[in-house]
Amino acid sequence: MPIRSVSRGSTSSIFQTAQQTWSSRLMPMPSAIGASSLSLIWDDKVPRRAKATGLAWPLPASAPIMALGAMDAAEHPHKALVIVNPVARNLPSRRSLERAASALAEAGWQARWQETASPGHATALAAGAAAEGCALVLVCGGDGTLREAACGLVGSGTALAPIPAGTVNIWARETGIPRRPEAAVRTVLAGERRLVDVGRAGDQRFLLMAGLGLDGHIAARVGLRAKRRLGAAAYAFTAALESLRWRGRPLTVRADGEIIAARALMLVAGNTRNYAGLVQVTPLARADDGLLDLCLFQGDGLRDIVLHVLLVALGRHLRSSRVVYRQVRRLELDADAPLPMQLDGDPLPLREPVIEALPGVLWAVVRRGLRSPLFGSSPRPGRA
16 A cells, blocks of 8 residues: 555645644744844745765764854854744744743854755754754754754764654654753753764654554554544554555565564664654664664564563563564665555555664763763763
């Protein structure tokens, strides 16, 4: 079945309606913020896609973002881009975003604000920011928007950070970024840069995970309108309904050379641990180890699905004989028919049956002093 059954037309109309509402809410920003220190530009034109390159001022892996404020402003301009997804669920209020903008201005950052106009737009915006020499890209949206922005920053020196919105925002939870926009901005500006991995699935990239089989099917069946209105409840309802009909499929996986033949219900290749904000499907994953954690759930139908759900909820699924868990660099898949796939919650087609880790290709900002098993190496002291 097609991965995305909802029409692009309906998606575009939602974006157009939301943009009109969003623009009326956020333009203009109060002059008290200070145009001289903060430039707020709401521009829905898609910039030319530019290949992101390294910045002219390389920073050590653990360099705090705030360290830029202590450097010479002429030599190290405080440039940031804030990408806003106007159709994201739980979008912050105008007042809360004004406070976030003030926090950026007070810290000496010149921030440009831009909305996404269509799916994939955040990738182009982020790539353009990297090409312009922005040190930081903040994303006000969900994990899908964050994934798009990460795709535009891979291989550049520009760091990525969230201003949480969306249904769950797993990456914000994993990196210790608080929910309130002002607190998120202040945490990011005082945070630490980390070099993290990104996953590749065919010609697409992901930050959190790739889910194939039942997981991808559920993501494709959740309508955009239902997702925006109901959030996680839309996923839960769709998962319950689709699990009644889903059947395991023959699948052969080559995991770094090891051949695994199974009747697969679902496969997750995780770069991070948290799943849906509730459980850990890949509980041993690290975002900076150059590997993806494969979790393959085997079985035939509803009975096996229910058993897997219970074991995952209890944190005991790795002990099951019907679960295959590996830490690998590369996966090659062989199935009778293409498996539906989701990347960081967005349903996308797998055009090439290869999933692999891209080690250390993205700079991300995490909360200063964050102690998390998701990040293996301790940060070195940054320049104050």
